[in-house]
Amino acid sequence: MTVDPWRDRARRALATRLRENLPTDSRPHYVICGSDPLIYTIAEELAGHRVRVTAVVPPRMRADVPDLAALRGVRVLRAERLDERTFKAAGLEGAHALALVNPDDVGNIHAALCAQEVESGLRLVMRMFNPSLGNGVKQLFADCTVLSDAAMAAPAFVAASLGELTPTYFRHAGRTLTLVRRSEARPEHVVCVLDAGERGVLPPDGTPAAPTDLVLAEAAGRTPGMDVAARRIVRHRRRRKPLLALGSALRAALNRKLGVAVLVTLVVTLVSGTILAQADPVDGFWESIYVTLLTAVGSSDVEMERNHLAQASQLALTISGLALLPLITAAVVEGVVNARLALASGRVRTPREDHVVVVGLGNVGTRVIRQLTDLGIEVVAIDRKAQPLGAKTAEELGVPLIVGDAALQETLRSASVDTCQALVVVSTDDVTNLQAALNARAVREDLRVVLRLFDGDFALRVQRAFNLGVSRSVSYLAAPAFAAALLDRHMIATIPVDRHALLVTEVTVQDGAPLAGRPLRAAGEPGRVRVLGLTPHGSTTMSWLPNPAHVLRPGDRLAVVARRVGLRTLAERAATPPPPVDGSPAA
Template identity: 25%
Template sequence: MAALPPARQTSTAVTTASSPTPPVVGDGGGSADGTPDEGSAASPKAPATTPPSERFVVIGATTLARRVCASLDGSGHRVDHLAAPDDRDLRRALAARPDGVAVLVGDDLSALRYALAVRHVCDRVRIVVTVFDRTVAQQLRLLLHDCVPISPADLLAPTLAGLCVDPDALAVRDDGHGAVAVRRQRGRLVETPWRASAAARRRSLLGRLRGQLQPHDADARLLLIGLLGIVAVLALDWAWLVSVFHRPVSTAFLEAARVVAGVGPAAPHDGHPGYEVVSGVAMLVTVGFTALLTAGIVDRLFGPRLVGVLGPRVLPRSGHVIVVGLGQVGLRLCQTLRQLGVPVIGVEREPAAPNLRLARSMGIPVVLAHGEDREVLARLGLGRACALAAVGSHELDNIAVAVAAHAVAPEVRVVLRAGEDEAIAETRSLLPLGLTRDIVRTSAAYVTAHLTSRPAGGPPRQVVADTDCDYVDLPAHGLVGWPVPAGDDCGHVPAAAAGDGLDTARAAPGAG
């Protein structure tokens, strides 16, 4: 996805597209539901022309593929939807030279194979392919002409980050020149430079400092207690020798080190039985501290080491964001928050989750636990956190996390990754779970915009998700309200065979 221009103060008109090909830009004034906003200035209008119907090929059996197919079909386009085509099916579908191909499968290796096969058969058709691994995405851009790799997790991360750190922002991201926020002002979406408030920065700093001295896991506590105990015995014995016996600094250090090592004072101290008794007790106590230190070191060496004892990977204690679910969406959200300077804690219940290695390499502290456990949330300092984001791949699990978060800290903002199935809709009506965003709907809007917006001035630059609408940033029109299809069932692939493929995709080694 191409980056937006540097942070700017000028407003971008909010328009609502009547169909995805191309959008008809209306007045800039209006609210999120399309009602006019009195007194707001009108934006320039695009030509209200309707292009002829185009033909597209959609490859994949994921929920995203079905949603894109339904959106294109509902806009009057001709769509060939292939769930898992072989070479013969692919050649047959591409024989008519479609206007675009969307490869929306569940893993990077299959996406790479289909993209190469499509380009081999049709050397000019534009391709939109979902890819998680950024290395694979970069190679696709270099090797294949007119091929656009996108990551649904990257698309939604700025929106989720904005909801976590700023209640008035629709999205917050770092565009390479600083953090910018997308806000709604008088019926328009405007981009302004963003910076955390002074109070939030102070809470984050204090939370990091507290985390250095308040380890979370047992092995870190053992290591820290053993280390601090040994250092304390060494310092006290050295201070006694220097201040009372007036030993040289180096000699005092040698004698104190011998006490800590358990071999006794370096020389007898006649007339000072108190010191000899204290030295003996210190040697005995140091044996226990040494055992704790050794146990902590062994656990750190053979354990996953997902949380640091000291340094950037310690758990922050206030002013942080708790991200439950370290799939593709959760990992990208953590990375985006870290880029914005917001401390973050990841929570993952699967010890063998593939993204744990990536989280560790990015310096993200991760706790292996169930996010719906109220005791876990309390131990992670939910009451002192900025927000909690439940972004796992299973929507009912996200509901459970949101309910537990409301029970532990009702005042903390909850951001929920959720779809639009019946269970989610019913739960929203019964309980204000939090701020929900549908990653499948948002990704479908961006993919359809990429496929259909070329005649309108160029491909989209970003997408911003709102509660009931998505805004696609088109070069010729700015942020345009993208219509939501009436249904997400295209009729070509059974719903039972589909999945979003967002957190189950197998990324290549070195993904990230």
Template identity: 30%
Template sequence: MTELAVPPVTGPVAPDTVAGHVIVCGLRGIGLRIVEQLHRSGERVVVLAEYADRTQLEVVAAWGVGIVVSQGNSAATLTAAGISAARAVVCVVESEIANLEISLVARELRDDVRVVAQLSNQAIGRAVAGGNGPGAVLDVADLAVPGIVEACLRRRIHAMEIGDETFLLARLPVDRPSTLRGLFGPLAPIAVLRPAAGHLAATVVDCPGRDFPVRPGDVAAMLGTAEDFAHQNVDLEHDAVDAVRVRPGRLRRGLTAIVGVLRDFDRGLYKAVAVLAGLVVLSSLVLSVGYASPKMSWLDAWYFSTETVATVGYGDFSFVDQAPWLRIWAIFLMCAGITCTAVLMAFLTDMLVSRRLGDSIGRRRARNLSGHVVVVGLGTFGIRVAAALVASGRAVVVVERDSGNRFLADARELGVPVIFGDSTLRSTLDAARVAESSAVAVMTSNDMVNIETAIAVRDMFSAQWAGTGAVPVVTRVFDRSLGRTVARRFGFENVQSTEELTAPYFVGAALGLEVLGSFPVAQQTFMVSRLTVEPGSSLAGLAMNELSANTRVIALTRADTCRMEHPPRRGTRFKAGDLAYLVGPYEELLGVLHRARLADDPLAVDRPAVPDVTG
């Protein structure tokens, strides 16, 4: 085996020393976050070195994670990684071809192992999912887009299916000092967001008790059915501040269109028009004074001058019988008229061609929009966000730097205008009418471009940025610690880490925890999941109030009656075969899952704490 200068490097993993481990292929982006969370929850992890760089390997090596180098092909490498005794294989390589190959080979080597693969190509994903067996085929964009769209639309209600019931998570503002029980009765409190002054980060209290004191300015995330909210007289008809700006009237839109067309012309056109108009006026003056037999009126002189400049003649006037100097003037007038007319037509043609090109890039189509959503970046995320917003009935304008982007055809099919340009420049943002928009989603694949664009947008809204009517700027940031720093420093409330939103799905699928959904509260991600209480599990016989303080059981389907209890009483005890529906920070839920396996899995040992290197 080739030696790797990063310890620890393993040889082939022996099943009798490591079993029930998770093999992770790919550490870039979400992969490192997955490994971190698996290890923090006490799972044994082995990574494949060929899909990681040295820095990433050094990080996971410090945690004691096993590293296996390439054995020449995927089958040999997976065999060396101990797939025969592995709990799951997670494929999150940047190359979809590599993910497809690894998942197929893993399934070929062992048909009962959990295979969790990231595949953004929906056709390939559906084909692989059809015979994937245990595990899941997941798409990061599909998982993260709903949260991004909710933030763009400023929706305060998140619906989720739990068992046979539809539960609603509502972010409700607190208007008076009280307790959660006093304000919202038996609704289940999931989190309380307590804003902080200045550049300090807002405080998020996870799963507080119903007697937790709250004060005006706090926002409580409460969970229940629509009927539960109705009993508490909580109005959910109007989804918070989902503001849509009033469409301007016809007169204003007409004036805007006229001004826009005038701005489209080259300044040289106005000079040509001015010269031509001056020539006609001067000629009218000369003819009204010097033309004889018959004498011309001012209107006749104006008519004849225009007729001469346009090089058309109707036989009603002629220079044949006029003085020589006037005939010389006629020669000059015709030559100058032809020249000015040709220049004028050249500018008109240029404007019409430019206008057609402008229509193709969306600038004209975006000119009259108001209350639309601007999506910056037409990548895998950007096109999905745009499609979801269009499906929700919103007008969308996309800003993209690359005129050869592969998703342009999809944007045209959606009927979405695309503005080509640098999103960090004010001129590009003005072309997309950001100042008239209701939200901005910055979705490029570069963290620094996203941050710079968000700051440029913030500058456009500086007057109302601190107010309640501030336009939401949803910014995609891969690095979670960088995202939190930017949010604190610049006051952004919607910095979304895609790895933070989607890692729970991969980790849960790998460990057998069925993730039903996730949602952010400030910078904290909560997960909704379903867990089966296995016979012999340490959860069997455990009371609800003996779980983690930051985990809430919102519903319980009894094995003996098949009926769902919600909300279960705090003293209710789990029984083998029960289906428990849990909500909480996903680190806490993974801890519950690990605890549930301790009793019947002798290899499920506790791990030392792992520093949160991703922020």
């Protein structure tokens, strides 16, 4: 007989609480550790699943993180370090799973090792930015899921910046599905409508179709959307204009003080040479130039028979000639160095068209510039720091990095924002992002702006008030996948649609569940849940066109696409009702 490791841990934790005369609670317990908005969004996801959540946060949280204590069923524990003592205080013994979502790869690994000392065999869900490091971490722990919020959110920003759908593919039950517009898919390949514009997300069956509807369709062969993407890649190849770029480099290479010194020396040389030529006439223009230059480089003899004006001019010419050569050498050397630095750092405003300006080279910004570059799109990056997280990636990809404040129009103009196709602002500060977006619109009114904002309500109000285009929330897009991994739910894909994150997942009907004995049509909910297919109990084959009248039995698996609230409700209806808590009757 196989023993469920979580149930065994739960029994031991319950026995400990009874032995110590502590209140008992049989609900599953999850511990999440983090310090940025992602921990709030994950806790919000879990709060509606009738579970206990302990959020371990630093004593001083970031200002943009809402109050976790306001969420139902969430206990907040503040701690300086994530060590064995902290995990014991959080009740990790007997916990169902642990999520480590701090924006620090090494710190999360260290915390995971400490957690294993408290509760061995614990399911771990870890946030990692470095993919190679994440693959290695999986080998250290028996039950570990490694996720990257930046990798999950970046495609949504890329798609919004291009103003088109980028292919979203996933494979399930023998079919490869993709997100396209209805006009780009054959009717027989359409699985369901995801977004019908003003008619809503996940509309009910029978809703009139429109060519602009976003649909989930089977990717059979080469689709029109792939042709559009191919044309876009060719159209936005980097347009090189060497002469104009050289002129920009020369302007960046000029040093004002050195230029003034060279100019004064040249004027003295010209005036002195003219006077000398008039005082001691020579035959022809060439001989005048010859005598002047020869004297300027110091190859002149003392001429006592000349008048005082000619002697003074010769003296000035000789002295200026001695200064001219070092100044010219210094100007050439400094100009070459400045030009190379300017080209490397992106301070040179070379003429660009149809490029994408990305503000913020953190985890998300680095992923965005890499994906845009893979699509053949020219990118210019802006960051306050001289060496941001993605500086090395930008250098490898040949992406110019402009160091400056994106909230200033001067910085935006240096990135040729007036001729770019889109501005993607993905720094971690909502205020800075909004300032950059508004200033970019002041430079160019019709600019497409993709804005990263955490607060969903604030983002919608900003979008309506300022008409800033598209806003995205990284934590909102990534949190469902982290919550699904914690709940041990099979998440197939996450599809961003407008500001919604549609989740494709499987839900299993359990013994005693409210859905057991109900027809399949009862599992769907217009606007929230759409059933894609059914795998009956005891079968390994999924039916993509199940009978809506099929009576659900325990063990039946439903493949669904749903919004977060809809999936939460469906999971509760498909799960075994929880036992009474603290002796109270079951709901």
